[in-house]
Amino acid sequence: MAIIRWKPIDEVDRLRQEVDSVFGSFLSGTEPFFSRVYPALNFSEKENNLLVRAELPGVKPESLDISVVEGRLQISGERKIDVEEQNIGYHRREREAGFFRRTIALPTRVDPGKVSASMKNGVLTITLPKSEEAKPKKITVKTT
Amino acid sequence: MATKEMELKEKKEVKKEAGEGTRPGPVFVPAVDILENAKELIILADMPGVDSKNVDIDLRDNHLTIIGRIDKTEDEKEVSLYKEFQWGDYFRLFTLSDVIDQERITAKMDSGVLRLVLPKFEKAKPQKIKVSAA
Numbered sequence: 001m002a003i004i005r006w007k008p009i010d011e012v013d014r015l016r017q018e019v020d021s022v023f024g025s026f027l028s029g030t031e032p033f034f035s036r037v038y039p040a041l042n043f044s045e046k047e048n049n050l051l052v053r054a055e056l057p058g059v060k061p062e063s064l065d066i067s068v069v070e071g072r073l074q075i076s077g078e079r080k081i082d083v084e085e086q087n088i089g090y091h092r093r094e095r096e097a098g099f100f101r102r103t104i105a106l107p108t109r110v111d112p113g114k115v116s117a118s119m120k121n122g123v124l125t126i127t128l129p130k131s132e133e134a135k136p137k138k139i140t141v142k143t144t
Numbered sequence: 145m146a147t148k149e150m151e152l153k154e155k156k157e158v159k160k161e162a163g164e165g166t167r168p169g170p171v172f173v174p175a176v177d178i179l180e181n182a183k184e185l186i187i188l189a190d191m192p193g194v195d196s197k198n199v200d201i202d203l204r205d206n207h208l209t210i211i212g213r214i215d216k217t218e219d220e221k222e223v224s225l226y227k228e229f230q231w232g233d234y235f236r237l238f239t240l241s242d243v244i245d246q247e248r249i250t251a252k253m254d255s256g257v258l259r260l261v262l263p264k265f266e267k268a269k270p271q272k273i274k275v276s277a278a
Binding site: 036037038039040041042043044045046047050051053055056057058059060079081083085086087088089090091092093094095096097098099100101107119121122123125 | 148149150151152153175176177178179180181182186188190191192193194195217218219221222223224225226227228229253254255256257
């Protein structure tokens with residue numbers, strides 16, 4: 001019979017890993033606020049409008065394609081990094097270029113015909129007016 | 145031209161040791177490209193939400209500081225429903241070499257991208273020296 005030295009530290013580590021894996025499986029549900037898909041979006045509400053914002057520095061409005069189809073918002077486009085200078089070398093290259101496409105389900109019904117979008121300082125704002133049926137309605141309780 | 149799909153990178157927050165801010169809210173490190181040719185050094189920094197009037201570029205003792213402050217985009221009447229990114233100011237510090245002609249530095253802000261051009265001194269440019277025969 002092989003004699004294995006009991007290492008309490010290993011036991012603690014193993015237990016912690018097990019606990020992490022159990023909790024990790026459902027705690028991970030709270031984290032994906034950080035989605036892997038570019039761009040990151042913020043949703044907010046103002047009066048009867050739904051507002052969606054994204055940080056898209058250096059993206060030209062004409063290279064953006066925004067559409068609303070069956071309660072889903074799709075944003076796609078391309079980010080180009082043009083360098084006009086000749087004979088140039090890079091010291092650092094952290095900025096990314098490429099295509100992006102993101103589709104997200106909208107939390108409320110919107111009027112696809114009235115959707116508008118604007119770009120300011122590299123921030124995209126999409127204004128989606130809610131459709132009539134999604135607007136809040138006051139219901140009065142009648143006494144009989 | 146690059147045709148790859150873009151991947152989202154989490155915004156990097158500035159470490160507290162770099163100096164504490166006096167404005168509430170997070171401060172982020174802007175992603176930069178640094179390019180160099182024979183004439184100049186070019187820094188491109190992504191600072192979405194920053195207006196040209198809210199950019200501070202400070203240069204002293206070869207330390208170049210870039211600060212970008214954002215205007216509040218959301219107004220009081222807005223109710224946040226779902227958040228994937230935080231708004232915040234930008235801060236980044238670089239150490240420059242002596243070859244930069246500090247008098248001729250130019251900066252431009254275009255759709256959330258800062259373009260900083262740092263021209264080199266004339267003398268730092270490569271020059272061909274002719275050797276004349278005696």
